[in-house]
Amino acid sequence: MSDPFGQISQFLLDLLTGWGLEAGLAAFLLKLLGAAAMGMLALFSTFLFIWGERKLLARIQIRLGPNRAGPFGIFQTVADFAKLVTKELIVPSGADHFVFLLAPILVVMSAVAVWAVVPFAPRFIGTDINVAVLYIVAIGSIGILGIMLAGWSSNNKFALLGAFRAAAQLVSYEVPMVLTLLIPTMLAGSMGTVSIVEAQRQMPFLILAPIPALLFFISSLAENGRAPFDLLEAESEIATGFNVEYGGLMFGMFFVAEFLHAFTIGALTTTLFLGGWLGPGVDRYPILGVVYFFGKSLLVWFTIIWVRMSLPRIRIDQMLAFNWKLLTPLALAAVIVFAVADKLAPGGVLGRTLVLLAGNALLAVGTLAGLWVHARASRRAATPPVGSTPPMRVSPS
């Protein structure tokens, strides 16, 4: 079984040409089949992800989670889907019908289309375009568009405010994400995801570039609208924001897109920093690549849920200050440090690793020093000046 995926696609191609179709049309149909399979697989696996997330959230909160619908509650999401599908589709009065219906479709499309460039195993990828990293950025920004249109088309003050804040947050956090994506590109010498995975054969980029990996993880969390950045949908803050007027399955679509995106972040982090499908024995048995890939992605996905359950929500001004005053300068500095360090690094895996780790340590120390200086300055600004009267004490009698 040296190349199972190539053999399967060759078998199917021969089958189709055997039925009398010419080769070009057969290849086209095969691609169509592959695309349809990928789209449906992405959407249906979201059922499992939603169930898994709810179970995990529950366990972290020391409760059971869904356990009625099917064994271990595994059909809970199906039941929710069935409920949502039978709800009435209400378009609020004064809303822009076409845009109102388009917005959830755009958001889901953005979540699904990223999967075209994710490599599951050697030679098992939707398509290996050579600009995959920029493609991921481009498709992500279409999701932002969908959310803004959702908020605008609802003819609702809260939805509009939610859309503005959502746009400000998502657009701001895209900057450090795009900048940190430069670093795997630099280290691998290519924007194609397969090349990036192959370049990690000697050392996963997580070891070479822990700070950019962390930056990418944080900004992806913010792009997804996950806690601690989930101000976009905070019920207590802005009446659930941009999707307040959406009911039924359209609301379900936003939900599906968010949970699918969470796993997509896991898949992307795995591909870019953890070595994708690489692992012991994967060249002889390519099917192991799928196992390694999903194992690593599930690990990152678990971390995302863990972070969600552990951290409180941060305010919009804190969030934006965090992005523009910490993450973006750090991302710029990281690109500069990596560009210079990798050129100066000696060849050979160990030397390069040490030099790049030193560069990372420099960034970390610099950031911590900057934060310490800032904290000290704001502490000084907050303490009352010497010689002022102390606050009055109220005696218990």
Added chain:
Amino acid sequence: MTAMQIVFLVIGAATLLGGVMVVVSRNLIHAALWLILSLAGVAALFVLLEAGLLAVVQVAVYIGAIAILIIFAVMLTRRVMADSGPAANPNWWAAALAALMIFAGLVVVFMQLPALGAAQAAPLAGDPEVLVEDLGRALVDVDRYVVPFEVASVLLLAALIGAVVVARPPEAPLPEEEGR
């Protein structure tokens, strides 16, 4: 008619339709959406020309940044669902005349291109992967495009400074202003 030609015609028609509807549409947000269709059509045309990098850059920058900026601006400066009035300007005939003249000039220039009579697209100068790398090298090569590269960054800096100066928040926030 090969499949490529049919695909090209469909994409070209969609792009043109988007362009026309941008001008004709009464609702500004709808006009912005038609613009997005037009830009997406251009990205698809880049793909047909085997310029993958330009296609994703088109989507990422034009649709993902500039169209969002335009929609943002429209959302902020217009009453939300209101009509924007008739889209026609009394001097539309002058604009149409100018557009026709430019179109005629472009057609005359294109007719003189030697490759126009070719039945097939000209092959790329190299493998797409190598082309992107070559572009990267060209951008920093002293003999090629390093000066425009750095000037572009200065231009972006000027844009950033200009934006900050023009839209600077008021020096002292008004006491009763909404916190949102």
Added chain:
Amino acid sequence: MLQDWLFIGLLLPIAVLLPAVAIGLNWLLGPKKPNALKRSTYECGIETVGEAWVQFRAQYYIFALVFVIFDVEAVFLFPWAVAYDKLQLYMVLEGVLFILILAAGLVYAWRKGALEWV
């Protein structure tokens, strides 16, 4: 190479079609009994006052504008990053200069208070 893009060209319409079909299913299966109350705008249960309109604030726009600038910058840097392995040090430094110029712009925006969320 076009074959690669063909997959994306097929996946995008499918990715649009699947949620559209799901929403269509919802429209088919759901009851259709619209009344004025259901279709009214939700404002935490109270009657709405005035149109759905939000005060113009340039702050919202500035973030999008700064994002555009950094997006274009990143797009310039991607080919440089792809060619990185084959570049010499001075070429890398030219790219670093590009980044530094824009970092200076970010510092300017920061100092002028353009990055605050008022």
